[in-house]
Amino acid sequence: MEPAHTPPARFTPALARIVATVSVGFVVTQLDVTIVNIALARLAAELNASVARLQWIVDAYTLAFAVLMLSGGVLGERYGARRMYAAGLVVFALASLACGLADTPAAVIAARAVQGAGAAMMLPNSLALLNEACRHDRALRARAVGFWTAAGAISIAAGPIAGGLLIAAFGWRSIFLVNLPLCAAGLAATLAWIPKAQRSANARADATAGKPQPPTARSLDVRGQVLAIVALTAFTGAVIEWRPLGFSHWAVAGGFVLALVAGCAFILFEARIADPMLPLAMLRHRTFSAAVLFGVCVNLTYYGTVFVLALYLQHARGESPLQAGLAFVPMTGGFLLSNIASGHAVARYGTRAPMVIGALVAASGYAFLSFVDAATPLAAVLAPCLLIPAGMGLAVPAMTTAVLASVEPARAGTASALLNTARQAGGAVGVAAFGALAGSGNASQAIAGLRTDTAISTALLLIAVALAWRVRTEAAHAPKRTRCEPRLDGSR
Numbered sequence: 001m002e003p004a005h006t007p008p009a010r011f012t013p014a015l016a017r018i019v020a021t022v023s024v025g026f027v028v029t030q031l032d033v034t035i036v037n038i039a040l041a042r043l044a045a046e047l048n049a050s051v052a053r054l055q056w057i058v059d060a061y062t063l064a065f066a067v068l069m070l071s072g073g074v075l076g077e078r079y080g081a082r083r084m085y086a087a088g089l090v091v092f093a094l095a096s097l098a099c100g101l102a103d104t105p106a107a108v109i110a111a112r113a114v115q116g117a118g119a120a121m122m123l124p125n126s127l128a129l130l131n132e133a134c135r136h137d138r139a140l141r142a143r144a145v146g147f148w149t150a151a152g153a154i155s156i157a158a159g160p161i162a163g164g165l166l167i168a169a170f171g172w173r174s175i176f177l178v179n180l181p182l183c184a185a186g187l188a189a190t191l192a193w194i195p196k197a198q199r200s201a202n203a204r205a206d207a208t209a210g211k212p213q214p215p216t217a218r219s220l221d222v223r224g225q226v227l228a229i230v231a232l233t234a235f236t237g238a239v240i241e242w243r244p245l246g247f248s249h250w251a252v253a254g255g256f257v258l259a260l261v262a263g264c265a266f267i268l269f270e271a272r273i274a275d276p277m278l279p280l281a282m283l284r285h286r287t288f289s290a291a292v293l294f295g296v297c298v299n300l301t302y303y304g305t306v307f308v309l310a311l312y313l314q315h316a317r318g319e320s321p322l323q324a325g326l327a328f329v330p331m332t333g334g335f336l337l338s339n340i341a342s343g344h345a346v347a348r349y350g351t352r353a354p355m356v357i358g359a360l361v362a363a364s365g366y367a368f369l370s371f372v373d374a375a376t377p378l379a380a381v382l383a384p385c386l387l388i389p390a391g392m393g394l395a396v397p398a399m400t401t402a403v404l405a406s407v408e409p410a411r412a413g414t415a416s417a418l419l420n421t422a423r424q425a426g427g428a429v430g431v432a433a434f435g436a437l438a439g440s441g442n443a444s445q446a447i448a449g450l451r452t453d454t455a456i457s458t459a460l461l462l463i464a465v466a467l468a469w470r471v472r473t474e475a476a477h478a479p480k481r482t483r484c485e486p487r488l489d490g491s492r
Contacts (some may be wrong), residue, residue, distance in 0.1 A: 011143070017193040019144055022126035023151035023184030025085060028092060028179050029119035030152040032061060033303065033427065034159030036112075037310040038325045039172040046172065049105040055240045055435045058307060059428045060109045063236055064116025065123075066424035067229040071275050073417025074221070079131070081125040082342060086190045088121030090239035093183035096309045099176035103434040124417035131404050131416075139347045142401050146343025149397040153339050156302075157331035157389055158309060164325020221277035227266035228277070232425055235259035239432035282407075282418060290470035291402045292419055294355060296426035297464040298392055298399075301366065301457035305388075305429030305450075308438050309369075312450045316374045316443040327378070330386040338393030345394065351402040355468035358395025362388050363461035373447050389465075395468075402471050 011019075036043075040054045049057070076084040095114035102108040130148055134140040166174040238255030245252050270276040283289050305330075314322040338358070345354045365387030371380055400419070407415040434456075440451030 011140075015133055015140075015144065017189070019147050021186065021189040021193050022085070022129050023148050024182060024189065025089060025126045026148060027120035027137035027155040028182050028186070029065070029123050030087075030178075031155040031162070032096075032115060032154050032179070034306050035163040035175045036061075036159075037307055038163035038321050038328075039167055039175055039392070040161040040310060042167060042172045042316045042321060043105075043108070047103075047105050047108070050244075051435065051438070052240055052244050053105040053109070055307075055432060056109050057105065058431050058435075059236055059240065060112040061116045061119070062303070062424050062428040062431065063233055065119045066112040066116075066421050066428055067225070067232050068117050068120035069124055069417045069421040069424065070228070070414070071225055071417075072120040072122075073128070073414045074277060075121070076125040076128055077411075077414065080196075080222070081128040082190065082194050082196060084121050085125040085129060085194075085387055086187055088118045088123075088125070089183045089187045089190070091121060092118030093180050094118075096176045096179035096183070100173040100224065113452040115242075121478075123420050124414075127400070127404075127416040127420075135479050138405065141404065142346040142397070143343040145401050145404070146339055146341075146346070146397045149342070149400060150336060150339030150393070153389065153396065157216065157328060157335045158466050160325045160328040161332065162325070164320075164322040167325075168320075168322040202418035203445055221270075221273065221275070222272055224266060224273075224277040227262050227269060231259050231262035231266055232428070234262065236428050239429065239436060243436040253362075278418065279414070281364075282415065284408060286470055287402055287406045287472045288415070290467045291355075291399045292422045294359075294395075294399050294464050294467045294471075295419055295423040297467070298359075298362075298396060298426075298461045299423040300430035300433075301362075301460050302392060302430070303427035304434030305366070305369070305453055305457055307431045308434050308446065308450050308453050309385075311438050312372075312446045316446045317378075321412035327382060328385065329360045331389040334386045334389030335393040338390045339397060340386050342394045346398050346401050350472045351398040351405075352468055354398035355395045355402075355466055355471060358391040358393070358398070359461050359464040359468060361394065362391030363458050363465070365391065366454045366461060367459040369457065371453050372450065374443060385480070395464075406472075 002256050036058055040057075043049050043057065044051075072084060072088070092115055095111050095118055098111035099108055099115065102111055127145075127148070130144055131141065136142050162178070166178060210212060234255045238252050238259065241249070241255070247253060266278075267280075270278050271280055283292075310324060313319045313327055314321070319327065342354050342358075365384040368384040368387070369381070391423050400416075403415050407477050434449065434453040437452050438446050
């Protein structure tokens with residue numbers, strides 16, 4: 001048995017370089033989730049895009065991101081996380097260039113979908129590379145995940161700010177073109193700082209220690225992937241078009257029916273094949289399933305709220321894109337401090353407490369926002385914008401650590417992909433559902449939509465608190481349990 005306390009985890013220069021490198025991918029994937037929101041009014045004016053088209057510009061990215069992420073994780077396990085991460089950077093850069101050159105809403109939507117495909121290649125493999133780099137030290141992994149999550153969370157919060165500044169200086173196309181130098185830097189760092197043999201070296205170390213080795217080659221499960229794409233796209237599309245077309249319209253009703261049929265077919269098919277894209281055994285694991293559902297609640301509420309809040313600031317309060325972007329500054333500070341604190345909290349107290357406390361703090365922020373109107377002082381609007389990211393920043397690294405701790409290291413790519421697929425799908429549904437509540441985006445509907453959105457978000461975050469209580473927790477410096485806990489692969 002290990003002693004009750006171990007020396008504090010220490011970052012080596014090599015690990016710091018790996019964390020910085022994989023954080024670049026996380027930054028660009030998360031930046032493009034929110035940076036577009038601040039450009040919505042400008043896109044509507046210059047490209048003559050309706051609110052429904054604006055929702056598709058946001059959701060084409062998050063949908064492609066969500067439905068292709070499991071394949072990204074599987075490809076990383078088959079061909080190497082380093083190779084797939086680098087390929088994702090290239091695809092993302094090219095798609096960003098296409099977005100910047102587009103001159104119609106349809107062209108932007110198509111290029112955004114390709115961006116989502118590149119993001120799906122990057123995100124699960126960035127976390128897999130990080131997990132491999134500190135797989136034998138739980139405290140070090142908790143700190144590394146905290147820094148990695150901080151980078152992505154700050155980019156989410158900074159997206160509207162950066163978008164406002166870029167639009168004011170260079171126009172809306174610059175919010176996409178800024179990705180090109182970021183992706184180039186990430187690719188150069190990947191080739192220089194992430195060792196090619198890292199994965200195989202770790203595998204040899206595990207084999208020497210007598211640990212069971214999972215198969216290295218996995219099926220891509222094309223049929224399952226197609227069913228997942230159809231189910232998520234049909235559902236989100238039906239939600240987006242519900243308000244403008246009405247529920248009785250064939251496209252809306254048919255979309256919901258198609259989503260239900262494809263979703264049921266996906267589950268049945270995955271349960272019957274030998275090597276599914278989505279191992280259903282993962283979902284039967286209490287900690288894993290609770291953490292995934294927790295992530296859905298967090299992303300659905302946050303992405304949906306940022307979308308509606310951007311409309312509220314510009315349509316109900318008359319703010320310019322730059323002023324609206326600067327209004328999101330408190331979110332950046334909240335994410336930065338709480339993400340870094342989360343790594344230390346997880347190392348000392350385990351994952352459950354930060355998840356519970358973080359969800360409660362974020363829920364209080366949404367509750368305060370549910371009372372705003374056009375005459376609400378700006379300070380009263382911004383204060384909750386500090387509570388929401390502070391709570392999320394504390395909870396999300398703990399959630400991610402709980403997922404990684406519940407799988408074998410070789411399955412980190414699939415576990416990360418499944419977690420982030422669920423989160424991105426939740427974000428896409430949040431934008432679709434909350435965007436529908438905002439209606440045409442005029443002042444009164446933006447206010448009503450924001451109030452309803454934040455009330456729903458408060459309730460969902462309280463549900464997330466209950467889910468967090470189901471997470472089995474163990475502090476990184478605590479002694480190992482003498483009882484063997486079941487793993488997701490069935491070993492003990």
